[in-house]
Amino acid sequence: MEENKHVTIYDIAERLNLATSTISRALKDHHTISDKTIKKVKKTAEEMGFVPNTLAAGLRGNKTRTIGVLIPTVTQPFLSSLISGIEITAQKSDYTVIIMQSHDSYEEEVNMAKSLYSNRVSGVICSLAMETRDTAHFHQFSNNNIPLVFVDRVPKGYNTFRVVIDNYTAGYKATKHLIEQGCIRIAHFTAGSELGNLYNERKRGYIEALKDHNIEIEEELIINLNSVTYEDGVKASNALFDLKPLPDGLFAPGDILAVSAVQTAKKRGIKVPEEFKVIGFNNDPISQIIDPNLSTITHPAEKMGKAAAEIIIKNLKSSKNDDAKEITFLNTEVLARESTQK
Amino acid sequence: MEENKHVTIYDIAERLNLATSTISRALKDHHTISDKTIKKVKKTAEEMGFVPNTLAAGLRGNKTRTIGVLIPTVTQPFLSSLISGIEITAQKSDYTVIIMQSHDSYEEEVNMAKSLYSNRVSGVICSLAMETRDTAHFHQFSNNNIPLVFVDRVPKGYNTFRVVIDNYTAGYKATKHLIEQGCIRIAHFTAGSELGNLYNERKRGYIEALKDHNIEIEEELIINLNSVTYEDGVKASNALFDLKPLPDGLFAPGDILAVSAVQTAKKRGIKVPEEFKVIGFNNDPISQIIDPNLSTITHPAEKMGKAAAEIIIKNLKSSKNDDAKEITFLNTEVLARESTQK
DNA sequence: TATTTTTACGCAACCGATTGCAATTGTTGT
DNA sequence: ACAACAATTGCAATCGGTTGCGTAAAAATA
Numbered sequence: 001m002e003e004n005k006h007v008t009i010y011d012i013a014e015r016l017n018l019a020t021s022t023i024s025r026a027l028k029d030h031h032t033i034s035d036k037t038i039k040k041v042k043k044t045a046e047e048m049g050f051v052p053n054t055l056a057a058g059l060r061g062n063k064t065r066t067i068g069v070l071i072p073t074v075t076q077p078f079l080s081s082l083i084s085g086i087e088i089t090a091q092k093s094d095y096t097v098i099i100m101q102s103h104d105s106y107e108e109e110v111n112m113a114k115s116l117y118s119n120r121v122s123g124v125i126c127s128l129a130m131e132t133r134d135t136a137h138f139h140q141f142s143n144n145n146i147p148l149v150f151v152d153r154v155p156k157g158y159n160t161f162r163v164v165i166d167n168y169t170a171g172y173k174a175t176k177h178l179i180e181q182g183c184i185r186i187a188h189f190t191a192g193s194e195l196g197n198l199y200n201e202r203k204r205g206y207i208e209a210l211k212d213h214n215i216e217i218e219e220e221l222i223i224n225l226n227s228v229t230y231e232d233g234v235k236a237s238n239a240l241f242d243l244k245p246l247p248d249g250l251f252a253p254g255d256i257l258a259v260s261a262v263q264t265a266k267k268r269g270i271k272v273p274e275e276f277k278v279i280g281f282n283n284d285p286i287s288q289i290i291d292p293n294l295s296t297i298t299h300p301a302e303k304m305g306k307a308a309a310e311i312i313i314k315n316l317k318s319s320k321n322d323d324a325k326e327i328t329f330l331n332t333e334v335l336a337r338e339s340t341q342k
Numbered sequence: 343m344e345e346n347k348h349v350t351i352y353d354i355a356e357r358l359n360l361a362t363s364t365i366s367r368a369l370k371d372h373h374t375i376s377d378k379t380i381k382k383v384k385k386t387a388e389e390m391g392f393v394p395n396t397l398a399a400g401l402r403g404n405k406t407r408t409i410g411v412l413i414p415t416v417t418q419p420f421l422s423s424l425i426s427g428i429e430i431t432a433q434k435s436d437y438t439v440i441i442m443q444s445h446d447s448y449e450e451e452v453n454m455a456k457s458l459y460s461n462r463v464s465g466v467i468c469s470l471a472m473e474t475r476d477t478a479h480f481h482q483f484s485n486n487n488i489p490l491v492f493v494d495r496v497p498k499g500y501n502t503f504r505v506v507i508d509n510y511t512a513g514y515k516a517t518k519h520l521i522e523q524g525c526i527r528i529a530h531f532t533a534g535s536e537l538g539n540l541y542n543e544r545k546r547g548y549i550e551a552l553k554d555h556n557i558e559i560e561e562e563l564i565i566n567l568n569s570v571t572y573e574d575g576v577k578a579s580n581a582l583f584d585l586k587p588l589p590d591g592l593f594a595p596g597d598i599l600a601v602s603a604v605q606t607a608k609k610r611g612i613k614v615p616e617e618f619k620v621i622g623f624n625n626d627p628i629s630q631i632i633d634p635n636l637s638t639i640t641h642p643a644e645k646m647g648k649a650a651a652e653i654i655i656k657n658l659k660s661s662k663n664d665d666a667k668e669i670t671f672l673n674t675e676v677l678a679r680e681s682t683q684k
Numbered sequence: 685t686a687t688t689t690t691t692a693c694g695c696a697a698c699c700g701a702t703t704g705c706a707a708t709t710g711t712t713g714t
Numbered sequence: 715a716c717a718a719c720a721a722t723t724g725c726a727a728t729c730g731g732t733t734g735c736g737t738a739a740a741a742a743t744a
Contacts, residue, residue: 006462006486006700008699008700008701009700009701010700010701018723018724019723019724019725020700020701020702020724021701021702021703021723021724021725021726022722022723022724023701024700024701024702024703025702025703025723028702032721032722032723033722033723034721034722034723037722037723049482051456051459051460051482052460052700052701053401053460053462053699053700053701054460054461054462054701055397055400055401055406055461055462055699055700055701056401056699056700056701056702056729057700057701057702058397058701058729059395059397059398059401059699059700059701059702059728059729059730059731060700060701060702060703060728060729061701061702061703061729062729064397073426074416074422074425074426074429075419075422075423075426077417080416080417080422081417083416083441084415084416084417084443087416087441087442087443088443091442091443091450096440096442096457096461097440097441097442098438098439098440098441099425099429099439099440099441100429100433100438100439101426101429101430101433108433114393115438117393118393118394118395118396119396119397119438120348120395120396120397140391140393144348259631263631266633285628286627286628286631289601289605289628289631289632290631290632290633291608291632291633348730350729350730350731351730351731352730352731360693360694361693361694361695362694362730362731362732363693363694363695363696363731363732363733364692364693364694365731366730366731366732366733367693367732367733370732374691374692374693375692375693376691376692376693379692379693394730394731395729395730395731396731397729397730397731398699398729398730398731398732399730399731399732400699400731401698401699401700401701401729401730401731401732402698402699402730402731402732402733403699403731403732403733404699
């Protein structure tokens with residue numbers, strides 16, 4: 001096994017009797033270098049198997065062309081699609097993506113933010129951990145002019161870029177859809193109010209839709225879950241089905257929860273959608289697999305990832321220090337499938 | 343907005359009237375530095391908000407504590423779980439993970455391998471792209487003593503670490519399970535023989551199991567798919583159900599395919615598992631959602647990720663240049679659920 | 685008290701690419 | 715043929731930690 005040292009521009013320079021500065025410029029098609037030299041350098045670089053050391057370039061230029069992604073986990077369909085979008089866009093502009101999982105832990109998020117900073121990422125895309133209550137650990141980016149984009153689970157009162165959907169409207173639409181399908185006693189699952197309180201927003205939409213249609217809001221139909229997991233969904237569903245006059249609809253703010261409700265209903269002999277209609281959220285793959293197919297709200301994960309990455313890249317190009325950090329809203333729509341059919 | 347320059351060890355050195363070498367060593371608890379100084383330095387570093395520049399350290403020390411992950415996509419459940427495992431293990435040893443998606447394209451894989459090398463990753467974990475036929479683009483790692491671990495879809499005839507399951511045995515077990523459940527005409531979906539030919543192995547297991555149980559191998563029951571997708575699964579399923587004596591079982595080497603078969607069967611009025619039993623592969627989330635629940639073969643994604651990361655980290659610690667690159671086999675087992683019930 | 689051994693810290697080169705400015709060579713104009 | 719200018723290329727500093735080696739100060743030994 002050869003212990004090949006990495007080939008550097010010094011090696012090329014020596015071979016061609018040129019200065020490293022010339023090599024460096026030639027490789028980048030700098031206009032002050034003659035075409036002959038450029039060709040010669042590139043050819044030699046290729047021959048010698050030269051691969052630029054991005055560390056050196058990054059250190060010198062103080063820019064790494066790296067986007068740090070800090071999210072709760074990569075295994076949720078929404079988040080893995082988000083990553084996919086980020087990565088595709090980053091790739092096109094020759095950016096590298098570093099991914100870290102907070103596992104919804106505040107402490108890990110803080111450490112990882114520091115780690116990203118330590119890696120001198122050029123930009124950061126983050127979806128907040130559930131636990132996170134304050135965002136001081138992101139100041140290191142803002143203070144150093146490193147573009148920061150929050151996606152989906154975004155903090156309030158922090159002037160940064162945000163890429164989100166309108167959770168209020170989405171919640172409203174989902175609920176309205178149930179009403180239109182004939183539901184009159186509509187339940188709702190919601191989750192602990194975290195910093196990026198998207199569940200609160202969805203709930204708000206739910207409540208407004210009911211109000212607008214003159215349906216009474218019943219507190220017992222709104223169940224608060226500890227976590228958005230299948231297990232907690234089953235618990236909540238059972239609690240729901242224990243109610244005396246059975247609700248006839250459910251707006252679950254996540255497909256996993258909706259699926260748990262559908263399956264629990266089945267087990268208890270409640271027919272979906274005849275007796276009980278369900279609409280989920282996210283359009284996860286499972287929504288099309290489960291029987292009956294799940295009506296749901298689209299959540300354009302990949303688009304959001306692309307949008308976030310584009311914001312970072314654009315912002316990095318035009319180094320004008322925009323103080324206005326716009327919020328990007330992406331559309332959602334109701335996907336009416338079997339689980340809410342009349 | 344403050345244009346805070348990053349705090350460096352030079353800043354700390356100046357403030358404390360010490361040399362940068364002392365600062366550097368103090369921050370790492372070097373034994374030649376007095377406890378007093380160490381404490382003082384750490385306190386000051388903290389106060390000044392010092393965050394080490396990993397680029398500088400990486401450049402100088404030629405080690406970045408970064409693991410590059412090169413996989414087809416992050417959105418497949420198996421692969422996102424793999425990442426999760428890698429990331430968890432890396433995190434524990436203070437390694438950073440860089441992720442790149444080849445999208446099953448050979449060309450992208452080549453570029454990204456170069457990009458990882460360019461980023462001077464300390465180690466590489468890769469699952470090959472479908473298109474990939476040769477592995478020359480990985481020599482840059484092997485030649486430079488950068489540990490390289492292939493996972494799941496691994497090349498043959500390349501002396502590197504490999505973390506895999508025994509696809510032959512898994513295929514054998516799956517088929518045997520169907521036989522035990524009473525199937526006598528068992529179909530099989532397989533996919534184009536790529537470099538890391540795990541589908542071939544599973545097929546081999548399928549064939550051997552049939553032979554061992556004196557069941558004739560019928561070529562028409564073995565359907566070759568272009569891609570392992572839901573759409574192609576539906577096509578293959580329809581082809582299968584067009585056969586005159588209907589097969590009574592299917593070993594699908596992926597849960598998506600199995601699900602497509604189950605749903606196609608349902609649509610055509612074929613009862614699962616009464617008339618047609620199906621076993622999948624991977625234990626994807628959908629396997630537990632679909633009705634009937636899908637029997638499947640476990641594929642320990644997270645464990646495989648952890649194992650791969652551990653190999654890299656271990657190998658990096660003991661810099662002894664092991665020429666023996668062991669293969670790690672992880673266990674798989676049959677999860678008997680509804681879709682193969684007698 | 686003089687000398688050897690520890691202990692604690694400083695000096696300066698180094699990793700590899702980038703870049704402002706200087707220097708050299710080549711062209712054009714007169 | 716010579717000045718003026720453009721086209722190329724070289725020099726050397728720089729980014730920020732790291733580390734081998736040297737040295738001063740403190741402690742131990744003679």
